[in-house]
Amino acid sequence: MKSRYLAGYSLAVMGAGFLVMLFLPQNSWVKLLLGGFEAGLVGGFADWFAVTALFRHPMGIPIPHTSLLLKNRNKIVNSLISALETELLNKESITSRLRQMKLFQSVSTGLFKLIRRKEVRMKLLSSLEQAVRELPLEKAAPHIRDMVLRYIHSRNITELLNRAVKETEAHQLDEKVLDYGLLYAAEWVNNPDNEMMLGKLAHAKLDELQLGGMKGFAVQAMLGFMNEEKLGAILKKLILSALLEVANPESPYRERVVTGIRERLAQVADSPETESRVKGWLDD
Structure with a gap:
């Protein structure tokens, strides 16, 4: 079950429970349940209204200060772009984060550890020798000479x-x-x-x-x-x-x-x- 339907069903249950408690004989247990259903109904309605008001007018009614994201879409997009450019994608920020990551130091350390191993060096030299032997020197020599x-x-x-x-x-x-x-x-x-x-x-x-x-x-x-x-x-x-x-x-x-x-x-x-x-x- 999707969360939006679950929230709706929960709000409906709170409302139905609140109405039922109104018509029952009043005693301490009924009053306690009535308070619980009332709190759940008020909290659920407030949450529904707050979330809905961000994206559209609740129940289609143009209440002031609702549909905030649609009305301020351009401002929000421009603010996000400005924040990305000034805080994340500028040269100083990238340099600082790379220094914190110590990426090149880690890579160089890893490469050095690999090269220190004799079998890795032998394989590297063997691959390099094979690549040089396969170079079309006969075709490349005239171009290099010219x-x-x-x-x-x-x-x-x-x-x-x-x-x-x-x-x-x-x-x-x-x-x-x-x-x-x-x-x-x-x-x-x-x-x-x-x-x-x-x-x-x-x-x-x-x-x-x-x-x-x-x-x-x-x-x-x-x-x-x-x-x-x-x-x-x-x-x-x-x-x-x-x-x-x-x-x-x-x-x-x-x-x-x-x-x-x-x-x-x-x-x-x-x-x-x-x-x-x-x-x-x-x-x-």
């Missing part, structure tokens, strides 16, 4: 090269490349086969020298007791000593080498020939 070419041709190549040189110097990439080269050279010299090769090469070149007089005699005498193995060991020590000197951050020789590298890079970046070569390489 986009890069258009960007570079629209810019000043010399300016881009100079900026690259400045970034290289700012991040000390030139020194890092130099240190890598020094380390590789030291490893190469320490190789026994390369040491022997240096000794053979030095011995052969000294033997080819055409020096007369005391110089020639001294060289031939040295070659007499200095075999290829000994020459290789001496050259190895000399080269390693020079490499360590250049690798020393406080060495003046290192400063000269780094300065020379940077000057050469600047010359290459400013050269019109370099710009034409870069453009030709890009066009090819």
